Amino acid sequence: MHQWQVVYSSVTGNTRQIAEAMAAAVEVAPESVEEAAVRDGAEIVAVGYWLWRGGPDPKMAAFLPKLHDVDVILFETHAADNRSEHAVTAFARAAYLLGSNCRILGTFECQGQVSAAIRAKHEKMAADDPHAKAGGWKTSIGHPDGEDLAAAAAFARKMEEKRERLDQFAARMAAKQG
Numbered sequence: 001m002h003q004w005q006v007v008y009s010s011v012t013g014n015t016r017q018i019a020e021a022m023a024a025a026v027e028v029a030p031e032s033v034e035e036a037a038v039r040d041g042a043e044i045v046a047v048g049y050w051l052w053r054g055g056p057d058p059k060m061a062a063f064l065p066k067l068h069d070v071d072v073i074l075f076e077t078h079a080a081d082n083r084s085e086h087a088v089t090a091f092a093r094a095a096y097l098l099g100s101n102c103r104i105l106g107t108f109e110c111q112g113q114v115s116a117a118i119r120a121k122h123e124k125m126a127a128d129d130p131h132a133k134a135g136g137w138k139t140s141i142g143h144p145d146g147e148d149l150a151a152a153a154a155f156a157r158k159m160e161e162k163r164e165r166l167d168q169f170a171a172r173m174a175a176k177q178g
């Protein structure tokens with residue numbers, strides 16, 4: 001197993017739950033962004049944020065530039081639908097904030113329900129308001145669910161295997177070059 005660090009930012013707990021599932025799968029303790037420090041020796045850093053205005057939330061946005069020379073996994077929770085343009089673009093926004101020479105090993109996303117207060121606000125919005133129309137505030141209810149958590153754990157294991165294969169490939173290339 002490589003040296004993992006799992007760092008998350010979360011207000012209502014959705015992203016924290018995903019972080020916990022991933023961290024358990026790779027046998028480390030998840031760290032909240034408020035307490036986490038960049039760790040020397042970490043080989044894979046999984047960073048999780050909730051979407052705020054279409055990008056990583058402000059706390060994670062401040063943490064991402066501190067990462068350098070390491071494999072990174074980006075994971076996010078959002079109200080928007082999975083694989084929506086909005087959610088996918090957010091990965092690019094997060095990647096743009098990373099420090100130098102980070103390799104993105106993979107990305108994981110799932111919906112995370114918004115708080116009851118925000119749901120109530122959306123319910124009152126005019127039907128043609130873009131936020132109300134997007135509908136994520138409704139379709140995200142109940143997420144992350146058990147399936148999302150299982151997918152997050154499976155994804156972390158898959159990323160560990162992927163890194164192992166990449167290491168083996170790099171070793172083979174190095175041996176060939178002699």
Ligand SMILES: Cc1cc2nc3c(=O)[nH]c(=O)nc-3n(C[C@H](O)[C@H](O)[C@H](O)COP(=O)(O)O)c2cc1C
Binds near residue numbers: 009051053086118
């Ligand atoms: C102030 C605020 C802004 C948000 N902006 C977005 C957004 O731009 N796109 C989106 O899909 N979800 C947005 N959301 C929904 C959250 O990203 C989502 O519910 C997330 O799962 C919350 O994560 P947490 O429980 O870890 O805090 C927003 C929520 C809040 C409170």
